[in-house]
Amino acid sequence: MLCKNHLLGGHAAAGNVAHYIAHDIRKPFSKLRFFIQELKDLKNLTEIKQAIHGFEPTFIVSMEYIEHILNEVMDAAVTKLNITKSVPVESVLIMAFKNLGALPENTKINIEYNLSDHLLLSIDVLRVVLIIVNIISNALEAMNYKGNLWIFSKEISFEDNTFMEICIGNNNSYISEENIENIFEPFYTYKKEKGTGLGLSIAQKIVKLHGGKIYCISDLNKGVEFIFNLPALIGAYDKSNFQLVKNLNGKKLELSKMKNDDKINLLTEKTIIVLDDDPLVCRSWERALKSRNIITFLNPEDCIYFMNEKINYLDRIEMIISDYFFGKNVRTTFETFVEKVREKYNGIIFLSSDITLEEKFIYNQKNIIIIEKRVYTYEELKILLNMN
Incomplete structure (x- = not known):
């Protein structure tokens, strides 16, 4: 995911993150400033209503993004989980893909699944969705939105407890060995337009709070895989109730x-x-x-x-x-x-x-x-x- 760009570290990375966060927090206020200037030139109620109709959606999007940033920063300090038992992994994946947001027009991704058919998760659903969204979003960007994703799961035993090991992998990218050692550090980030650099650090913290581990492996020919394990229990459910996304295609x-x-x-x-x-x-x-x-x-x-x-x-x-x-x-x-x-x-x-x-x-x-x-x-x- 970080293959073709260097990682930013230390104080420089923290300063870079603060730079982007400051921009995103200022953005809705800039919009408001433009909107107020525009209102001053409007002559009648119809024009004002039209201006409000055009302004509201873009203002809401900016506010939602600020909320996302603040939630991510707060998640960095999370110490407790809201556990839900007997959660099918398919339902978590469906939620994650729904939260990816708009994709560039050139997006063309094929997705392969091989998921355990006898395990149910015991997890903080929203925070695990956050982990998956972060990993997949980074992968898509590193792949330039073209290639293959694979998501596998299997049962493992860890300290006499049952866990589901989840692997999210992608081709068309590579992380060097020295960078893999640092990617879970706060403020280490792929050189991109937005982001706090806390995503993988938070992912590691959330997985550890669940009692599991997360790590990354990369092969120059195969690609990148993030592997993490989450507590699970043996249980059956109707898989036909879940329609997983098989392809991601961008829309113009x-x-x-x-x-x-x-x-x-x-x-x-x-x-x-x-x-x-x-x-x-x-x-x-x-x-x-x-x-x-x-x-x-x-x-x-x-x-x-x-x-x-x-x-x-x-x-x-x-x-x-x-x-x-x-x-x-x-x-x-x-x-x-x-x-x-x-x-x-x-x-x-x-x-x-x-x-x-x-x-x-x-x-x-x-x-x-x-x-x-x-x-x-x-x-x-x-x-x-x-x-x-």
Whole structure:
């Protein structure tokens, strides 16, 4: 899972985690700020209701993610479990897959099962679901969302008690031996956009609270397996009641309000491009810059595609206003986006950010101006250009 990227450790990792947590906690307040600005320009009750209808879902998603982060941090200090007896492993797996969230469009995963047919778990269901979601999510990212998963279980005896040993494995990734020694340490994390780096550390703690063990093995040819054991009892149940997921396929997300082909036809005059994964933010920029020609994108891939298709007209792009984070299922970082854009566009890029970036001198060298995470008027942007 961590094969092609190094692990972050010590104080640097903790600082990196704090950096991302701070961003995610600020995000709903940034949304609220944009929303309030938008309300000030609305003239009647119908427009206000429409704005609220558009704002509420995206605000709720941000709040739910903050709740997830806080729960994860609190789980790091958990000392007691809420045990439910006679739980079929299939029901736990079904819950886990339902909690994976949206998958990227390129996702194509086959899943193989070989599960014990005579064991029932005695576990804290929600916390075990958390373990499985964490392992599978990490695996999917490491596999680039393509390949095979396998989930096996069997009976083992451990200190004269019956346990179910569960193996969750995947191909297309590898963890080196030296990294396996550290992956259960707090703040060691795959270099990715989001996450506290506590997932596997919490998983280990929860498994130990159940009286079991968890470990990881990796083979360059086979892949990665996480193996853990949980208390169980002998028992029969009707397996036909559980329909396990056999394949994971991503769905194309309608992130932009216009198709790329429609947008390509718009670059006929001086244009400002706004890139932000939040539709509310894009809409707020459109209102603030309504006197200008605006094209908005909700993911960097669409924007890069657009610029490739309009390669001969890029001199008509007056400026690009970009977010720093593009959402958890978008694997293009801001740095990668800038690298690709700079191959064809030398104009101004505004980085609209609600985080503190220490590497400001690097962005200055690339003609990137960091601005506060709020809406600016066109006149304010021109003043900032003159100042820089």
